[in-house]
Amino acid sequence: MVKVRRRHHDLRLPFVAAALVCLLLPACSTPGPETGVAPDDEPAGSLPSRVAVLPFANDTSDPQAATVVRKVFYNYLSSLNYHDVELFTVDEVLVQRDLLSAAQGDPTEAPLREICQYLGVDGLVTGRVTAFGKLYAFVYTDTQVGLDASLYHCGTGEVLWQREETAHGRGGGVPLSLTGIATTVITTYISHVRTTSVQVAAKLCLELVGSMPNPAVPAPPPPAISLMAHNGAGRLLVPGDTLRVVLVGDPGASGAWDISEAIRDLPLEERQRGIYVGEYVIQSGDRELRSALEGRLVSRDGAESRWIDVFAPVTLATPAPLPPLIAEDIHLTEAQGPYLASQLTIIAPDATLTVEPGTSIWFQELGLVVKGGLDVEGVPERPVRFSAAGDHPWKGIFFDRTLDESRLVHTEIRGAQFGVNARNARVRIEHGLIEGNEWGVVAEDAILTLNDTVIRDSGKAGLSARGSIVDARRCVVSENDAGGVQLTKSQATLQDNGLYGNGKWDLKNRDPDEPLAVPGNWWGTTDPAAVRVRGPVEIDPIRESPAGTPDQ
Numbered sequence: 001m002v003k004v005r006r007r008h009h010d011l012r013l014p015f016v017a018a019a020l021v022c023l024l025l026p027a028c029s030t031p032g033p034e035t036g037v038a039p040d041d042e043p044a045g046s047l048p049s050r051v052a053v054l055p056f057a058n059d060t061s062d063p064q065a066a067t068v069v070r071k072v073f074y075n076y077l078s079s080l081n082y083h084d085v086e087l088f089t090v091d092e093v094l095v096q097r098d099l100l101s102a103a104q105g106d107p108t109e110a111p112l113r114e115i116c117q118y119l120g121v122d123g124l125v126t127g128r129v130t131a132f133g134k135l136y137a138f139v140y141t142d143t144q145v146g147l148d149a150s151l152y153h154c155g156t157g158e159v160l161w162q163r164e165e166t167a168h169g170r171g172g173g174v175p176l177s178l179t180g181i182a183t184t185v186i187t188t189y190i191s192h193v194r195t196t197s198v199q200v201a202a203k204l205c206l207e208l209v210g211s212m213p214n215p216a217v218p219a220p221p222p223p224a225i226s227l228m229a230h231n232g233a234g235r236l237l238v239p240g241d242t243l244r245v246v247l248v249g250d251p252g253a254s255g256a257w258d259i260s261e262a263i264r265d266l267p268l269e270e271r272q273r274g275i276y277v278g279e280y281v282i283q284s285g286d287r288e289l290r291s292a293l294e295g296r297l298v299s300r301d302g303a304e305s306r307w308i309d310v311f312a313p314v315t316l317a318t319p320a321p322l323p324p325l326i327a328e329d330i331h332l333t334e335a336q337g338p339y340l341a342s343q344l345t346i347i348a349p350d351a352t353l354t355v356e357p358g359t360s361i362w363f364q365e366l367g368l369v370v371k372g373g374l375d376v377e378g379v380p381e382r383p384v385r386f387s388a389a390g391d392h393p394w395k396g397i398f399f400d401r402t403l404d405e406s407r408l409v410h411t412e413i414r415g416a417q418f419g420v421n422a423r424n425a426r427v428r429i430e431h432g433l434i435e436g437n438e439w440g441v442v443a444e445d446a447i448l449t450l451n452d453t454v455i456r457d458s459g460k461a462g463l464s465a466r467g468s469i470v471d472a473r474r475c476v477v478s479e480n481d482a483g484g485v486q487l488t489k490s491q492a493t494l495q496d497n498g499l500y501g502n503g504k505w506d507l508k509n510r511d512p513d514e515p516l517a518v519p520g521n522w523w524g525t526t527d528p529a530a531v532r533v534r535g536p537v538e539i540d541p542i543r544e545s546p547a548g549t550p551d552q
Contacts, residue, residue: 047160047215048123048153051082052090054103054115056127056147060546062501063454063476065132066104069147072201073127076209081216085119093118107150116154123160124152131166133197133479133501143169145200149208161212167204222305223250223297230293233312234415236319236338236362236389239284243314245293247276247307253297259314260291268295287317289338289360319362326351326372334358334382340389347372349403357410358382367395367416370402370425378410380431388415393438399425399446408432419455422446422468429453440480443468443490450475458482462502465490472497483508492516498546500524502532509535522546 053074058066071087078084094100097118102110107126116124131146146166150159226248237243245257247268255268255276263286268276276297290313298304319340322332326347331354332339338360345368347353352373355361359378361368363386368374374397378384388394396418399406405426412433413419419437420427423444432453434440440455440462441448448465450472455462462480463472466488476498477484484502485494488510499506500523509516515536522543523531531539 046153046156047213048121048151048155049083049215050085050121051077051123051125051151052085052115052119052121053077053087053125054110054127055091055094055100056129057104057106059128059130060132062132062478065129066127068198069129069132069145069201069205070127072198073125073147073149073205073209076205077125077212080209080212080214082123085121090119107152112152113154113157122154124154126150126152130164132201143197143200145197145204147204147208151212163208163211165204165208167200167207169200169203220299220301220303222303223253223299225249225295225297225305225307228293228295228307228309230309230312230314232293232314232316234387235315235391236340236360236387237282237314237316238340239282239286239318241282241316243280243282243316245278245280245295247278247295247297248274249276249297249305250274250299253299255295255297257293257295259293259316260288263288268297282316284318289315289317289334291315315360322361326353329354331356332359332361334360338362340364341366341368344369344395347374355384357384360385360387362387362389363394363416364389365392365394367418368397370397370399370406373402373404374399374406374408376408376411378431380410383410383412383433384408385412386414386416387412393417396421396437396439399423399427401425405447413437418442419458422448439464440477443470448472454478456480461486465492470494477506478502486510487516489514492518494518495520496522496543498522498524504532505534506532507537508533509537512536 053070056066056070074084074087091100094103099111099115103115112124116122127147127149129147131144133143144166148164149162151161153160228245228247230243230245232243247255247257251270251274255270256265257268257278258264258266259280263280266278266280268278271277292313293309295307296304315338317338319338320336322339322341322345324343324345326345329352333356339362341361341363344366347370349371352375354375354377356377357379376384386397394416396416397413397420398418399422401423402425405428408429410431411429414436416437418439419434420429420441422442423446426447428449430451430453434453434455435457438459440458443465445467447469452474454476456476456479458480460482461484462477463485468490470487470490470492473495474497478498478501481503483504484499484506486508499521506523507518512535515538517538519539519541520543521539522545523539525531526542526544528539528542531542533539
């Protein structure tokens with residue numbers, strides 16, 4: 001029996017279907033790097049067989065651009081006949097060898113042969129993201145994604161392929177070409193991903209990878225997988241819930257899928273030609289935190305292809321209840337969580353809630369009211385996450401007349417009506433990611449400190465303050481539909497931030513008689529006339545390049 005443990009995609013898919021495939025953003029899985037040294041005596045022009053995609057450099061102001069585009073590119077590269085190394089394995093080796101910064105720099109200066117040896121590959125893909133995100137025009141939204149990518153041969157030192165392109169996409173609906181049983185699951189999935197930017201990245205990477213040299217097709221080829229989607233993205237799945245998976249690929253194969261090492265070999269049934277469906281009812285005792293689902297197809301001759309969805313990990317557990325009243329100091333931990341707030345939770349004035357690294361708190365429509373203290377202590381590898389438990393938004397985190405400063409460090413807040421709403425309170429947010437909320441951060445008669453924080457993709461404004469003192473440094477406020485930062489009768493210190501790519505304005509001063517001075521920020525441009533501010537605002541001097549981006 002021949003077993004080819006790699007994925008194989010069909011780049012001949014119609015573009016609409018191909019764009020949908022990229023929207024689902026999976027990543028492939030192959031064995032880890034082999035030991036040994038890349039060959040030195042390859043003939044000129046020969047193609048490598050085992051390739052790693054290095055971390056992309058980021059020339060944009062969006063701190064997530066390089067990560068997103070790299071994963072999309074990696075997804076399409078797996079459609080070619082190279083053996084590829086998983087991204088997390090590449091990054092792990094580079095960190096261990098203290099080569100991560102060098103790998104993300106100028107390829108002409110990076111120690112590529114040394115990197116090849118440590119990764120056990122004979123080819124490297126390098127890339128630089130040159131554009132990423134929304135541009136709001138008068139009557140439409142244009143999204144740009146640009147990438148300069150190269151394929152380097154470790155043995156010969158040749159650059160076998162290089163191309164730089166920029167793709168554009170107008171805002172609007174996401175095209176769906178698949179119908180029937182797959183549509184509901186796919187639509188649910190798409191609501192949890194960055195559809196516009198990802199769709200344009202898909203268009204770009206499809207074109208770039210389609211122009212790359214491709215080794216000869218192995219025989220027999222594994223069955224093609226076009227996409228895998230599920231209904232568990234961005235949700236907490238509890239006992240009794242059903243996790244549904246749809247995999248689209250070549251017809252006539254046998255299929256299976258895994259949730260984790262503990263929940264494996266679940267059947268996939270071919271319900272329609274080339275459409276495989278699987279279901280799993282969450283059981284009492286299941287506990288998987290942010291597990292990446294894996295689907296597999298095996299042809300009649302034993303060739304196997306796999307698909308791992310790293311962009312929409314699932315969480316299944318019997319959650320610990322968060323009490324409606326926290327009247328004394330308590331700690332929430334990752335080991336005892338995740339936690340579920342099924343009703344409004346209030347922290348009493350004399351109590352402090354401390355949340356330790358890696359903890360997840362899920363909310364059913366209502367939220368958290370802080371009258372005492374909230375101390376969130378995430379770390380880069382294990383942030384604390386506040387999210388909606390189901391398909392409906394929750395209210396958010398409200399700080400109401402607190403005396404002491406509350407801290408949110410390495411905290412992610414998603415799916416709320418208000419990510420953070422501070423009223424007569426002191427709040428410090430450091431290394432935060434506040435995205436996909438109706439309002440990002442709102443302050444009224446508050447003292448608000450923001451450092452190294454990303455506020456993006458809000459339905460309204462990213463940051464809105466009235467009668468408050470705001471100090472924001474090294475933050476990114478971007479792609480918020482109504483606008484970026486708006487200030488009313490507030491004192492503001494804004495330094496080394498990226499304020500760009502928001503809806504109607506990037507900064508609005510609503511006090512016509514009180515000029516606001518905000519020197520030293522990046523506005524997505526160095527042209528003062530192109531800076532999108534409202535009201536009396538003094539922006540000079542403008543940063544000539546983005547500030548150091550937050551580590552999200």
